[in-house]
Amino acid sequence: MTREEKEVIIDELSQKFSTTPYFFITSAAGMSVSEVNQLRRQCFDRGVEYRVVKNTLIKKALETLDTDYTPFESEVLKGFSGIMFHPESGKVPAQLIKEFRKKAGNDKLKFKGASVDYSLFIGESQLETLISLKSKDEMIGEIIGLLQSPAKNVLSALQSGGNKLAGILKTLSEKES
Template sequence: MTKEEKKQLVGKLSEKLSNTDYFYITDASGMTVAEINDFRSLCFEKGVEYRVVKNTLIQKALETLETDYTDFNNNVLKGFSGIMFSPEVGNLPAKILKEYRKKSGKKDDPRPLLKGASIDSDLFIGDENLDTLSNLKSKQELIGEIIGLLQSPAKNVVSALQSGGDTLAGLVKTLAEREQ
């Protein structure tokens, strides 16, 4: 690859990283070509883009962004690296990684490994964060939960007033009939 081609690739990668709020860097070393292709297919089916990119090119692309990614440079960008870009949902790549590992059945060697992730400019480093990342809720899910929580007390009050009104009316009617 020529210097000009590398420069163009870094430019495209920088643009992609700046336009994506969620990306994961993985380590698929030790996987066969067929396994990587299966993983790539799973990503494609779920709407996540997966690319294998040289660490130096990733590092140069990250340097062009406003967020400080020095922790990635020191701890993540070593060995074989692939990037997963998730357009809208921050936990989707984590779920894909877990699903692929489960499907592959290799419990003693879970690949691909999570090297690092950037979720709305928050950095997560290490495979031990995979469970945490897979349990993250999307912005839409959180908004839905908040709306549900806000509506719940109002529904309970209205329900209690309605059922209480029926009970109260029945009680008054019963008492009125007794007095006659």
């Protein structure tokens, strides 16, 4: 690979890292070609972009960003590395990794690290944490639901109270006649 080709890849990665706040670094070492193709197919089906890139190129691309990714250098950027990008959620790639492991085996796809909204998650133990994260849309939905709940309670109380009041008035008017 020539220096110019490497610079093009670094520029592409820098652009991708800066515009995509959710990316995972994995290791697919030891996987067969058919297993990697199956992983790529699952990634495509879920809107996850998967690329295999040399660690030195990833490191140089991360150095161009404002966020400090130096913790990745010691543990994450070792051995075979593949990057999963998702434009909207840090949960989707984490779920994909977990489901792929169930089918192919736990030793096939290793989670090395992730950046979710520029927060770093390093090591296998962080995968369950990432799966439990809620997406931005899920959080907005929950907040809207919580805000609507008191209003719905007030409206239903007023409506049920109005029916009771009407029933009481009707009963009183019938009693007098």
